[in-house]
Amino acid sequence: SQQGEEDPQALSIQEGENATMNCSYKTSINNLQWYRQNSGRGLVHLILIRSNEREKHSGRLRVTLDTSKKSSSLLITASRAADTASYFCATDAGLNFNKFYFGSGTKLNVKP
Amino acid sequence: DVKVTQSSRYLVKRTGEKVFLECVQDMDHENMFWYRQDPGLGLRLIYFSYDVKMKEKGDIPEGYSVSREKKERFSLILESASTNQTSMYLCASRRTGMKGVSNQPQHFGDGTRLSIL
Numbered sequence: 001s002q003q004g005e006e007d008p009q010a011l012s013i014q015e016g017e018n019a020t021m022n023c024s025y026k027t028s029i030n031n032l033q034w035y036r037q038n039s040g041r042g043l044v045h046l047i048l049i050r051s052n053e054r055e056k057h058s059g060r061l062r063v064t065l066d067t068s069k070k071s072s073s074l075l076i077t078a079s080r081a082a083d084t085a086s087y088f089c090a091t092d093a094g095l096n097f098n099k100f101y102f103g104s105g106t107k108l109n110v111k112p
Numbered sequence: 113d114v115k116v117t118q119s120s121r122y123l124v125k126r127t128g129e130k131v132f133l134e135c136v137q138d139m140d141h142e143n144m145f146w147y148r149q150d151p152g153l154g155l156r157l158i159y160f161s162y163d164v165k166m167k168e169k170g171d172i173p174e175g176y177s178v179s180r181e182k183k184e185r186f187s188l189i190l191e192s193a194s195t196n197q198t199s200m201y202l203c204a205s206r207r208t209g210m211k212g213v214s215n216q217p218q219h220f221g222d223g224t225r226l227s228i229l
Contacts, residue, residue, distance in 0.1 A: 031215055042116070042202055042220030043155075050215065088154065090218075098143055098162055098206070099170070100218065104154035 004032075004089040004103040012109040019076040021106040023089030024069075032065060033090045034074050037105070043088060046074075081112045115139075118203050118221040126229055131190040133224050135203030144186035145204040145218065146170075146178065155202065161186055162208070193228045200225050 004025040013019055023032070031050045035043040049056045049065045049072065056063045062075040076083055086105040119134035137144065143162050147155040147170075157170030159178040167178050175197060179187045186205075190197055204218040 033217060035218075035220075040223075042222045043204075043218070045217035045219070048215060048217060098145075098160055098168070099157065102147075102155035104152055 004091050004101055006087065006089060006103040006106040008106060009104070010107045010109070012111065013079060015079060015081055015110055015112050017079055019079050019083070019108055019110070021074045021087050021108070023072045023074070023103060025072075025089075025091045025101070026070065029067075029091045031092060032063075032072050033100075034061075034063060034072075035088045035090060035102075037086045037088065039085070046087075076108075079108075079110045081110050084108060084110045116203055116205050116219050116221040118201075118224050120224050121222065122225050122227075124227045124229060125190075125193050127194060129190075129193050131193050131226070131228075133188040133190075133201055133203075133226070135186045135188070135205075135221055136184050137186075137205035137219070138184065139205065139207070139219070140183065141205035141219075142183075142208045143206040144180065145206070146176075146186065146188045147202045147204065148172070148199040149202055149223070150199050158188065195228050198226060198228045 004023045007022045033048045034046045037043045047058045049063050060077045065072045086107045088102050088105045090100045090102045116137045125131050145160040146158045149155050156172050161167045161180040177189045201224045203221045206218045207216045
């Protein structure tokens with residue numbers, strides 16, 4: 001399976017701390033995306049990083065991609081209680097532009 | 113903003129019933145998807161459609177069918193519901209990116225939590 005796998009499965013931190021989540025995948029990709037899911041809701045797209053990029057920033061989010069290790073990390077700086085959610089990475093399926101593989105997610109709890 | 117609307121947030125049906133889950137998007141996206149989400153298994157693709165009347169199987173199509181008669185609407189059908197189809201179902205839509213590049217994000221609805229008794 002090409003499914004991405006997030007690590008850790010769950011993470012609990014205090015407000016103001018940084019949160020780092022990791023994603024590993026198995027085969028070559030064109031890009032990798034990160035999504036957030038609040039409890040009982042759908043997924044919301046956060047950021048996309050292309051296979052030829054190594055790092056990307058968006059507000060308090062920083063994503064890195066290491067294609068040699070087939071891994072990515074999502075860093076949320078200065079976390080807030082509102083960041084409490086599950087975070088998923090999604091990888092494309094190479095030549096099939098419409099197939100994406102999601103991992104089982106990291107459940108982040110930010111304590112006020 | 114893109115809006116993807118799923119017709120029901122919660123649905124309870126009985127084993128053997130034919131169940132319809134409806135999804136509508138308002139941004140003229142070519143591509144639409146149905147996933148199911150189960151604890152510890154992430155999102156698994158059931159079917160997707162890249163154009164009206166076109167469909168392609170995902171990773172777990174067994175027991176499901178889909179219909180896309182209009183661009184904005186994508187329906188998931190459980191032909192004869194079974195208890196192992198109890199799950200959260202998520203619909204998504206996506207614009208087609210540049211040819212050969214899958215760089216457009218997916219936009220999700222809020223999901224339908226389906227219980228089969």
